[in-house]
Amino acid sequence: MRRRFDKMEGLGNDFVIFDARREALAMDATLARRLADRQLGIGCDQLILLEPSDRAELRMRIWNHDGSEVQSCGNATRCVVALTGARTIETAGGLLSGSAAGDRIEVSLGEPRFGWDEVPLDYPMDTAALPMRWGPLEGPAALSVGNPHLVFFVPDSATVSLDELGPAIEHDPAFPERINVNVASIAPDGALQLRTWERGAGLTRACGTGACATAVAAIRARRAVSPVEVRMTGGTLRVAWAPSEPIRMTGAATHVFSGEIAL
Numbered sequence: 001m002r003r004r005f006d007k008m009e010g011l012g013n014d015f016v017i018f019d020a021r022r023e024a025l026a027m028d029a030t031l032a033r034r035l036a037d038r039q040l041g042i043g044c045d046q047l048i049l050l051e052p053s054d055r056a057e058l059r060m061r062i063w064n065h066d067g068s069e070v071q072s073c074g075n076a077t078r079c080v081v082a083l084t085g086a087r088t089i090e091t092a093g094g095l096l097s098g099s100a101a102g103d104r105i106e107v108s109l110g111e112p113r114f115g116w117d118e119v120p121l122d123y124p125m126d127t128a129a130l131p132m133r134w135g136p137l138e139g140p141a142a143l144s145v146g147n148p149h150l151v152f153f154v155p156d157s158a159t160v161s162l163d164e165l166g167p168a169i170e171h172d173p174a175f176p177e178r179i180n181v182n183v184a185s186i187a188p189d190g191a192l193q194l195r196t197w198e199r200g201a202g203l204t205r206a207c208g209t210g211a212c213a214t215a216v217a218a219i220r221a222r223r224a225v226s227p228v229e230v231r232m233t234g235g236t237l238r239v240a241w242a243p244s245e246p247i248r249m250t251g252a253a254t255h256v257f258s259g260e261i262a263l
């Protein structure tokens, strides 16, 4: 059976999107891994499946490059809004809303969660600063923005060996669902410079939920003021948040090509 897909990217974080709202498509870890493989398949950081929803205009399901199905993906959400024009999206991480903002897309990710069991962590800890260390990285904030994130603030995020430290932190037993690892520094103009080791995908050029988690942690710790610019390898996102408000992220979403593949 041949199925159409759209290839899209948000700041270099790339996606293969199948629209299964009219014709169901059975996706599983094995198929997602093959489609995401850059030699054996189409190639992407995350595989996205759109399905009907009775709570929003559509449901978005997300599989990482390693085949793990997860709750939320910020950059892909902007791409799905741009591709479909949907304004409400159901995900396992919560209900999202989005709209075009000039040549950018704005998405509301809902409110962050700071409870140790909401991240989740394996046991109670102060999520504002976990009493943990991995090499030079210590005392991260932990939060959920629909998916789990750690945020480390360092003098210069460009000098951290995230390719080495990322896997050890992602798979630490303290994180029963694994975790996304963000390392950020504060630029002289108050912007955040962020690099992310993504759960299930490794180093990516940008991470939308990582940018949101890092901005929330910075605003909460009074290291930054909302709205804050988050600069990543693949480009910049603008994140706005205040306590008891949803997180709002604004940035680019680009259609690269459409294609067909035999499944």
Ligand SMILES: N[C@H](CCC[C@H](N)C(=O)O)C(=O)O
Residues within 6 Å of the ligand: 013, 045, 046, 062, 064, 070, 071, 072, 073, 074, 075, 076, 147, 148, 180, 198, 199, 200, 201, 206, 207, 208, 209, 210
């Ligand atoms: N790796 C993430 C999913 C993709 C997040 C990222 N691509 C984004 O733009 O938010 C996780 O396992 O929770």
